[in-house]
Amino acid sequence: MDTLGWILAGGLLMSAIALVGGVTTLLKPATLERLLLPLIALAAGTLLGGALFHMIPNGSAALEPLTAAVWVAAGFSTFLALEQFLQWHQTHRTPGDAGQPVTYLILTGDAIHNFVGGLSVASTFLINPSAGIVAWIAAAAHEVPQELGDFGILVHGGFKRRRALLWNFICALTFPIGALLAYLLSRQLEVSGLVLFGSGTFIYIAASDLVPEIKLHKSLGAAAIHFGCFGIGMAITLLIAYAFHV
Numbered sequence: 001m002d003t004l005g006w007i008l009a010g011g012l013l014m015s016a017i018a019l020v021g022g023v024t025t026l027l028k029p030a031t032l033e034r035l036l037l038p039l040i041a042l043a044a045g046t047l048l049g050g051a052l053f054h055m056i057p058n059g060s061a062a063l064e065p066l067t068a069a070v071w072v073a074a075g076f077s078t079f080l081a082l083e084q085f086l087q088w089h090q091t092h093r094t095p096g097d098a099g100q101p102v103t104y105l106i107l108t109g110d111a112i113h114n115f116v117g118g119l120s121v122a123s124t125f126l127i128n129p130s131a132g133i134v135a136w137i138a139a140a141a142h143e144v145p146q147e148l149g150d151f152g153i154l155v156h157g158g159f160k161r162r163r164a165l166l167w168n169f170i171c172a173l174t175f176p177i178g179a180l181l182a183y184l185l186s187r188q189l190e191v192s193g194l195v196l197f198g199s200g201t202f203i204y205i206a207a208s209d210l211v212p213e214i215k216l217h218k219s220l221g222a223a224a225i226h227f228g229c230f231g232i233g234m235a236i237t238l239l240i241a242y243a244f245h246v
Contacts, residue, residue, distance in 0.1 A: 003125070003126065003129075003183070004183055006125065006129075007122045007125060007126075007179045007180070007182075007183055008176055008179065008180065010121070010122075010125070010136050010179070011118055011122070011175050011176025011177075011178075011179040011180070012176055014114075014117075014118075014121075014136070014139065014140060014143065014172065014175045014176070015114075015169060015172040015173050015175055015176060016169075016172075017140060017143045017144060017147060017172070018143070018147050018165075018168040018169045018171070018172035019147075019165055019168070019169060020143075020144055020147050020148060020151075021147050021148055021150065021151025021152075021164065021165055021168055022151075022161070022165055023148070024148060024151055024152060032148070036145055036148060036149070037213065037214055037222075037226055038225060038226060038229045039141075039144055039145040039148075039229075040145045040210050040213050040214055041210075041214045041225075041226040041227070041228075041229035041230040041233070042141055042229040042230065042232060042233045043138075043141040043142040043144070043145055043146075043206075043210055043233065044206045044210035044211050044214065044230055044233065045206075045229065045230040045231060045232060045233020045234040045235075045236075045237075046137060046138040046141040046142070046233035046234075046236065046237055047138050047139075047141070047142050047202045047203075047205055047206040047210070047233075048202070048203065048206045048207075048233075048234060049134075049138065049233055049234040049235075049236065049237025049238055050134050050135050050137070050138030050139075050199075050202055050237050051138075051198075051199035051200075051202035051203050051206075052199075052203075053134075053237050053238050053240075053241040054124065054128075054131040054134045054135060054237065054240075054241055055120070055124050055131065055135055055195050055196065055198060055199035055202065056068070056072065056196065056199045057131075057241075058124060058127045058128045058131045058192075058195060059071070059123075059124070059127065059192045059193070059194075059195030059196040059199060060192070060196060061127075061192070062190065062192045063192050063193070063196070068192075068196055071192075071193045071196035071197050071200070072196050072197070072199055072200040072203070073200060074197055074200060075116075075120075075196065075197035075198060075199060075200020075201040075202075075203075075204070076200035076201070076203055076204045077200075078116075078197075078200075078201070079113075079116075079200075079201045079204040079205065079208075080204060080208070082109065082112060082113075083109075083208075103153065103154050103157035103158070103159060106150055106153050106154065106157075107154075107167055107168075107171050110146075110150060110168070110171045110172070111171040111174045112174070113201075114171060114172050114173075114174040114175040114178070115174040115175065115177060115178040116178060116197075116198065116201055117139050117175055117178065117198070117201070118174065118175040118176060118177060118178025118179035118180075118181075118182065119178040119179070119181060119182045119194050119197075119198065120135065120139075120178075120182075120194060120195060120197065120198020120199070120201065120202075121135045121136050121139055121179065121198065122178070122179035122180075122182035122183055123182045123186070123191040123192075123194035123195045123198065124195045124198065126182065126183070126186050126191055127191065127192065127195060130240070130244040131244075134237055134240050134241070135198070135202075137237075138202065138233075138237065139202075141233065142205060142210070143172075147168060147172075150168060151164050151165070151168060154167065154168070182194060214226040214227075214230065
């Protein structure tokens with residue numbers, strides 16, 4: 001399979017992960033709650049490891065250090081601005097919108113997030129296939145708990161289960177669209193900046209959205225489990241970096 005084939009296959013497989021929300025229909029709420037935070041901790045570790053050990057080293061190789069840092073900061077800041085806008089929009093909705101505004105904001109934010117993820121992962125793959133695979137794994141690890149959570153929000157907001165799965169999948173299709181765009185842009189532009197931009201978004205998601213979910217615990221045992229899952233995610237990405245010298 002050529003590079004374009006790998007990129008499109010990875011993009012479509014990532015979109016399929018959006019259907020994982022259907023698993024919630026098979027699990028008891030207590031079981032899902034026990035699994036969710038360890039999955040979030042693992043996702044935080046893989047996102048940070050993917051950004052720090054793979055995307056930043058590969059993306060910055062062809063750029064000046066300060067320019068590379070600007071691209072990382074741009075990715076981080078863009079996702080901060082996106083979240084602030086979505087939260088502002090949610091708090092400034094009109095009373096007549098009270099039924100489903102949060103659900104549509106979730107879908108909009110998810111679509112944008114997946115599009116940027118597709119750009120970033122495909123760009124990383126174009127520079128270094130091994131690093132691209134790690135970036136994909138990190139993004140996938142994040143998608144599983146996110147899609148589980150999004151599915152619950154959509155159903156709670158009034159969506160039928162099948163409709164929630166369908167719209168989650170439609171929004172996830174922006175990932176292969178972003179990946180294809182990165183492939184097309186690579187013929188005219190240097191994609192290193194996109195890789196670093198993506199690393200900034202990975203760092204933001206891990207540090208701002210995921211770590212706060214796992215850092216407060218009712219017991220020392222829960223804290224140890226979550227930190228262990230976080231460490232496993234970081235360790236796996238670091239070991240892969242050493243193994244493939246990426």
